[in-house]
Amino acid sequence: MARIAVIGGGASGLVAAIEAARKGVETVVFEAADRIGRKILATGNGRCNISNADIMSDDYNRPEFVQAAMNALPPEEVQRFFSDAGLLSLEEDEGRVYPYSNKAATVVDVLRLCLDEAGVEQRCGAPVRSVAPCRRDGVEGWTVRFEDGSEQDFDAVIVSVGGAPAKGLVPDDIKYIPTHPVLAGLKTDTANIKGLSGIRVRARLYLDTDPADLSDAWMDVVDPDFESDYAGPEASGEVLFRDYGISGIAAFDMSRHVRPGQMVFIDLLPDLDPQQKVDFIWEQTIAHPNRTACQIMSGMLPSRVARAVVCAAGIDPDEPIVAEQEAVVLAMVSESFGLTVKGISDPKQAQVMRGGYAVKGFDPSTMQCKKHPGLFVTGESLDIDGRCGGYNLHWAWTSGMIAGRAAARCVRS
Numbered sequence: 001m002a003r004i005a006v007i008g009g010g011a012s013g014l015v016a017a018i019e020a021a022r023k024g025v026e027t028v029v030f031e032a033a034d035r036i037g038r039k040i041l042a043t044g045n046g047r048c049n050i051s052n053a054d055i056m057s058d059d060y061n062r063p064e065f066v067q068a069a070m071n072a073l074p075p076e077e078v079q080r081f082f083s084d085a086g087l088l089s090l091e092e093d094e095g096r097v098y099p100y101s102n103k104a105a106t107v108v109d110v111l112r113l114c115l116d117e118a119g120v121e122q123r124c125g126a127p128v129r130s131v132a133p134c135r136r137d138g139v140e141g142w143t144v145r146f147e148d149g150s151e152q153d154f155d156a157v158i159v160s161v162g163g164a165p166a167k168g169l170v171p172d173d174i175k176y177i178p179t180h181p182v183l184a185g186l187k188t189d190t191a192n193i194k195g196l197s198g199i200r201v202r203a204r205l206y207l208d209t210d211p212a213d214l215s216d217a218w219m220d221v222v223d224p225d226f227e228s229d230y231a232g233p234e235a236s237g238e239v240l241f242r243d244y245g246i247s248g249i250a251a252f253d254m255s256r257h258v259r260p261g262q263m264v265f266i267d268l269l270p271d272l273d274p275q276q277k278v279d280f281i282w283e284q285t286i287a288h289p290n291r292t293a294c295q296i297m298s299g300m301l302p303s304r305v306a307r308a309v310v311c312a313a314g315i316d317p318d319e320p321i322v323a324e325q326e327a328v329v330l331a332m333v334s335e336s337f338g339l340t341v342k343g344i345s346d347p348k349q350a351q352v353m354r355g356g357y358a359v360k361g362f363d364p365s366t367m368q369c370k371k372h373p374g375l376f377v378t379g380e381s382l383d384i385d386g387r388c389g390g391y392n393l394h395w396a397w398t399s400g401m402i403a404g405r406a407a408a409r410c411v412r413s
């Protein structure tokens with residue numbers, strides 16, 4: 001009987017194994033750790049943000065490849081996989097989908113049931129050292145070698161080992177893009193954010209891809225017909241000030257775009273355009289002439305953040321605003337509160353690795369390696385990452401389901 005090996009019992013490997021076994025193919029999952037699905041338990045702060053109701057391929061680093069995969073397996077099929085599996089889920093803000101139980105363990109429990117019902121053999125504590133093509137009785141296949149020196153042959157192999165895969169798990173002629181961690185807090189210069197640690201704001205982040213963009217953004221205060229042409233990366237959502245810099249969803253998303261040495265700008269009032277910011281500050285100044293600059297800004301921002309903005313603007317926080325030009329400067333700084341990025345806060349805390357096997361070597365409708373029929377790669381092992389909000393698990397499920405089905409077709413044909 002045809003056999004498929006799935007290397008890695010994480011998100012993508014488990015759904016790949018379920019889909020392959022449901023097609024009647026003997027399927028074995030080899031997991032290095034002592035239990036499957038361990039990383040899933042840590043996702044979404046233990047709640048597991050399994051997907052997003054508004055998933056868009058543009059929010060991945062390889063949008064064409066992801067779009068082609070989502071054409072082969074639309075997002076609704078992933079949702080159906082989980083509802084058919086018995087998982088009740090709930091859509092929250094910004095389309096984020098969580099298990100109704102609010103517990104990542106529920107997702108693992110349901111996957112475990114599906115594995116058992118489909119007859120998938122699970123071998124935990126079985127780290128794989130290498131995967132290499134072989135020929136047995138005139139038939140092409142794959143030899144899986146384990147760290148303990150043993151080996152087994154299979155008709156097809158699905159490599160689902162997560163980010164930064166070890167060498168030897170695919171043939172050397174498959175192009176590998178070096179990895180680095182993304183989706184993490186940003187270490188920045190801290191001079192302007194001292195004392196803000198622990199404060200959360202809802203903000204928009206953007207970069208200084210072109211320094212001219214920054215001054216452009218303020219042209220429309222002077223010229224109402226001017227439209228800024230800033231087209232660089234942006235990230236919106238929670239920003240949490242930390243001792244080392246910034247964290248929170250928007251900072252995590254921006255970590256996919258920013259490089260050390262670049263400035264990241266925080267728009268602390270993202271719902272107001274520049275003119276509205278100026279108008280509000282100046283109107284409040286006229287209405288409350290005895291209030292200090294800090295007190296005026298404290299009606300718009302958490303008081304410690306307000307003080308930091310006024311200080312960064314070079315205005316005395318404990319004196320009243322005296323001229324409209326000061327209101328313009330305060331509005332400008334509240335829209336472009338700049339921090340120089342030094343790097344990722346803690347690479348070990350990063351949620352995803354950018355890099356991995358280059359996608360151009362794979363068929364997005366099957367996840368099969370173009371050079372090596374019978375070899376499939378899924379999830380984060382490929383050079384694909386997405387933004388926060390369920391995108392990375394959605395990619396794991398999508399690529400895993402596609403690979404499981406395609407591998408089963410491949411060994412049965």
Ligand SMILES: Cc1cc2nc3c(=O)[nH]c(=O)nc-3n(C[C@H](O)[C@H](O)[C@H](O)COP(=O)(O)OP(=O)(O)OC[C@H]3O[C@@H](n4cnc5c(N)ncnc54)[C@H](O)[C@@H]3O)c2cc1C
Pocket residue numbers: 007008009010011012013030031032033036037038039040042043044045048049050051126127128129160161162163166349350351352378379380381389390391392393394396
């Ligand atoms: C703290 C944290 C929170 C996250 N939260 C979310 C979230 O809420 N939503 C979201 O969309 N994404 C989230 N992510 C990202 C998401 O978890 C990953 O993108 C996803 O798990 C990748 O799935 P995968 O199958 O490619 O790899 P993994 O889930 O990493 O699974 C790989 C598996 O392979 C095993 N393995 C590795 N090497 C070998 C080997 N040689 N032999 C045998 N087994 C091996 C590993 O032990 C592991 O079990 C989070 C990540 C982290 C770290």
